[in-house]
Amino acid sequence: MSIGCIYALVALGFVLIYKATEVVNFAQGELMMLGAFLAYTFISILGWNYWAGAAAAIFCMFFVGNFVDRIFLRPVLGQPQFSIVMVTIGFGYMARSGAGMIPGWGTETYAISTPFSSEGMSLVPESVGSLVISQTDLSVIIATIILCAVLYAFFTHTRLGIAMQASSQNQLAAYYMGIPVKAVFSMIWGISAAVAAAAGILLAPTTLIDTSMGFIGLKAFPAAVLGGFGSIPGAVVGGVIIGIIETLAGFYLPPGFKNVAAYVVLLVVLVVRPQGLFGQKTGKRV
Amino acid sequence: MRFLFKTDYNQDIRIAKHSGYYWSYGLLLLIVVAAPYFLEGYYIGQMTQLFIIAMAGVGLMLLAGYTGLVSLGHAAFFGIGAYTEAVLTSNGVPLPFMEEPVIFPFVISMPLAAIFAALAGVVIGIPVLRLTGIYLAIATFAFALIIEEILSRWESVTNGYTGLLVESLYIGDTELTDGAPFYFLCLGLLVLVILMSINLLRSPTGRAMMAIRDSEVSAQSMGVNLARVKTTAFALSAGITGLAGALFAHKLGFLSPESFTVFQSLELLVLVVVGGIGSLHGAIFGAMFVLALPQGLAILKDYLPTAIAETPGMEPFIFGFILVLVIIFEPYGIYGRWLKIKHYFQMFPVYKKATFKRQKAYMKSERLK
Numbered sequence: 001m002s003i004g005c006i007y008a009l010v011a012l013g014f015v016l017i018y019k020a021t022e023v024v025n026f027a028q029g030e031l032m033m034l035g036a037f038l039a040y041t042f043i044s045i046l047g048w049n050y051w052a053g054a055a056a057a058i059f060c061m062f063f064v065g066n067f068v069d070r071i072f073l074r075p076v077l078g079q080p081q082f083s084i085v086m087v088t089i090g091f092g093y094m095a096r097s098g099a100g101m102i103p104g105w106g107t108e109t110y111a112i113s114t115p116f117s118s119e120g121m122s123l124v125p126e127s128v129g130s131l132v133i134s135q136t137d138l139s140v141i142i143a144t145i146i147l148c149a150v151l152y153a154f155f156t157h158t159r160l161g162i163a164m165q166a167s168s169q170n171q172l173a174a175y176y177m178g179i180p181v182k183a184v185f186s187m188i189w190g191i192s193a194a195v196a197a198a199a200g201i202l203l204a205p206t207t208l209i210d211t212s213m214g215f216i217g218l219k220a221f222p223a224a225v226l227g228g229f230g231s232i233p234g235a236v237v238g239g240v241i242i243g244i245i246e247t248l249a250g251f252y253l254p255p256g257f258k259n260v261a262a263y264v265v266l267l268v269v270l271v272v273r274p275q276g277l278f279g280q281k282t283g284k285r286v
Numbered sequence: 287m288r289f290l291f292k293t294d295y296n297q298d299i300r301i302a303k304h305s306g307y308y309w310s311y312g313l314l315l316l317i318v319v320a321a322p323y324f325l326e327g328y329y330i331g332q333m334t335q336l337f338i339i340a341m342a343g344v345g346l347m348l349l350a351g352y353t354g355l356v357s358l359g360h361a362a363f364f365g366i367g368a369y370t371e372a373v374l375t376s377n378g379v380p381l382p383f384m385e386e387p388v389i390f391p392f393v394i395s396m397p398l399a400a401i402f403a404a405l406a407g408v409v410i411g412i413p414v415l416r417l418t419g420i421y422l423a424i425a426t427f428a429f430a431l432i433i434e435e436i437l438s439r440w441e442s443v444t445n446g447y448t449g450l451l452v453e454s455l456y457i458g459d460t461e462l463t464d465g466a467p468f469y470f471l472c473l474g475l476l477v478l479v480i481l482m483s484i485n486l487l488r489s490p491t492g493r494a495m496m497a498i499r500d501s502e503v504s505a506q507s508m509g510v511n512l513a514r515v516k517t518t519a520f521a522l523s524a525g526i527t528g529l530a531g532a533l534f535a536h537k538l539g540f541l542s543p544e545s546f547t548v549f550q551s552l553e554l555l556v557l558v559v560v561g562g563i564g565s566l567h568g569a570i571f572g573a574m575f576v577l578a579l580p581q582g583l584a585i586l587k588d589y590l591p592t593a594i595a596e597t598p599g600m601e602p603f604i605f606g607f608i609l610v611l612v613i614i615f616e617p618y619g620i621y622g623r624w625l626k627i628k629h630y631f632q633m634f635p636v637y638k639k640a641t642f643k644r645q646k647a648y649m650k651s652e653r654l655k
Binding site for chain 1: 350356413414417420421423424425427428429431432435439548552555556559600601602603605606607609610613614617
């Protein structure tokens with residue numbers, strides 16, 4: 001369930017970018033990794049408070065996302081989608097190996113000390129039944145819910161959020177309406193990177209931080225597709241479902257199925273219902 | 287400067303555009319055929335590797351560069367080809383009506399490896415035909431991850447992570463899979479594959495593929511059978527990549543699932559993009575790039591200060607960096623740059639930059655409400 005929430009958060013980052021710019025960001029997992037490393041720098045190396053460090057990391061990642069859009073993606077704006085995807089793949093390579101080169105980060109594995117204990121706590125009274133969950137997992141679930149609520153409010157109730165929706169529906173029309181489309185794209189990248197950073201920080205106690213933790217981003221693809229690429233609630237539901245399926249496959253099926261279960265689901269979804277659970281049926285304009 | 291006049295309708299689909307082609311490509315062929323006689327063993331090995339990777343590149347180029355279907359899982363086909371070849375030639379396969387397990391000669395096993403990979407291409411191709419663009423890429427990606435898991439778990443056949451030894455091939459007493467004989471085998475197959483691709487691309491099927499790349503809807507309205515052409519492209523591409531995989535198995539001599547991961551798929555894709563998407567030359571240039579980069583960096587390391595040279599992860603960093611640079615500044619890759627340089631000298635005093643200018647456009651949404 002909690003791993004599902006992580007998938008959901010990473011998938012949320014994909015969906016945000018895809019919805020607004022129709023780019024699939026193959027470096028989402030790497031953004032998450034950078035966020036986690038920033039948090040590690042603030043909390044463990046500089047010795048800040050957990051909350052301050054996490055907030056600072058999320059804040060910094062917002063600018064990193066912005067910067068990535070400015071430097072790497074704006075020059076290829078308007079090119080075929082495939083080239084843009086390749087740019088994100090290239091950036092993924094750079095981020096993964098670049099993080100290994102920064103002194104203090106390196107290629108080793110690190111942990112962040114968190115205020116949450118990994119001990120189990122009971123959610124319901126003993127008399128009702130046993131439902132035990134660790135504080136770490138609970139923190140992940142609660143943070144996911146809060147983030148989703150904040151994002152939902154942002155997209156429906158603020159001027160900027162509505163501008164983003166507009167530019168995702170029709171770039172040219174949005175541009176005519178006076179929306180600075182390019183700046184909006186940079187903002188979207190920033191928000192998406194911030195969400196990724198939050199996911200990375202939450203994931204840190206479970207899997208520890210290293211430069212290859214970005215690969216978990218690959219598991220978020222099935223989540224995003226299952227929910228229907230381009231649907232925010234879909235990404236969350238898809239992430240949770242993929243997390244549950246994976247855990248169940250680990251329990252009931254022979255070893256090896258756990259790793260591929262998510263991808264089998266992905267292929268089945270693409271064949272049976274390519275628009276996903278929540279996606280809209282789309283046609284193509286010529 | 288040579289002026290080409292259209293005097294014949296068949297001119298458009300002629301293999302050689304003018305007599306200069308015979309000279310330049312003939313010379314190139316002569317050089318690569320003569321190469322083993324004056325190169326050292328190490329370079330022959332490298333050239334062989336180049337031919338194999340270039341062949342896989344041609345396979346992916348047919349799909350990504352000419353049909354516009356981006357596959358993020360080509361290492362899977364590469365792997366299927368390699369493992370098929372290894373299993374068929376090494377351990378022998380128990381067949382019905384045969385007392386002993388049959389060990390296939392390579393003239394049969396290599397085409398079989400290609401056919402197996404092509405079949406896998408059809409299997410993945412048919413269900414994902416309805417998908418376009420990014421969904422297709424993700425589907426092939428998922429497929430590749432599943433194949434990778436199968437390669438590592440199906441231990442009775444693939445030996446899992448312990449690895450699988452590949453037997454050398456012999457004709458009479460000469461070992462075919464080492465040194466110069468293997469060089470000629472790879473070169474011959476590569477030339478064959480390239481000629482076949484050129485021939486395909488001027489045929490109706492090939493032109494239908496390019497029509498699909500440029501616009502699926504218009505191709506469909508011109509009477510192109512989308513499903514059939516796409517499946518053909520998928521099968522051919524997978525088959526060629528599988529054949530390259532079979533050669534690769536012999537080159538490596540030892541197979542383990544680590545050689546066929548998602549990273550190899552990405553590397554193939556980078557090869558196609560950096561070499562120059564949409565041209566067979568690009569596949570060759572790209573293969574040169576992918577092979578030469580690690581070597582070039584190794585040489586470069588001697589000249590850099592130790593602090594920089596010793597850092598791990600230098601190579602993937604440069605790899606990603608060059609990929610980004612190429613896409614931003616030279617979307618048609620090394621071959622595109624080559625064309626520009628050639629054009630510059632041909633037009634010498636009057637070269638205009640605008641000849642190769644690309645049109646920028648606001649992205650049109652693929653969504654329709």
